[in-house]
Amino acid sequence: MYVIAVYDVNEKRVGKMLKLCRRYLHWVQNSVFEGEITEVKLRELSQKALDIMNPAEDSLIIFSSREARRLEKNILGLEKNSLDKFL
């Protein structure tokens, strides 16, 4: 399945969330990630995210599509992850 994940967590936990999401998805911008992922891996990611998060303060939203075909993506302005590809 194809997902877009967006987190909003307290800055104390941003580093951990960033590291976790990077292990499963591709970083797009800020706190936004996308990528193909299996259902099993998505459950794993969700569980690990919940372990990091404080549910009273933090949130993680996962938009998912069962179709293999990706959504169209248009970037206006700066493509912030262009450097990231080479790191």
Add this chain to the structure above:
Amino acid sequence: MYVIAVYDVNEKRVGKMLKLCRRYLHWVQNSVFEGEITEVKLRELSQKALDIMNPAEDSLIIFSSREARRLEKNILGLEKNSLDKFL
């Protein structure tokens, strides 16, 4: 069409971008919006966003799907826009 829009702009321009996106889409979290929008309205939103943005610093990513059916959305943790519904 159905879109998810995520902006990352300098804080000087955040207020304007938030106000603009709210006129066309539903606020989800932080700088994330979603909703059904016509192609004409999406072009209008994009043009207005470009007028606000500094293309050397800011970005706006629009994920779009031509299918009417929405993506599945799962929220882990706090549903930040729950209050927003009543405002």
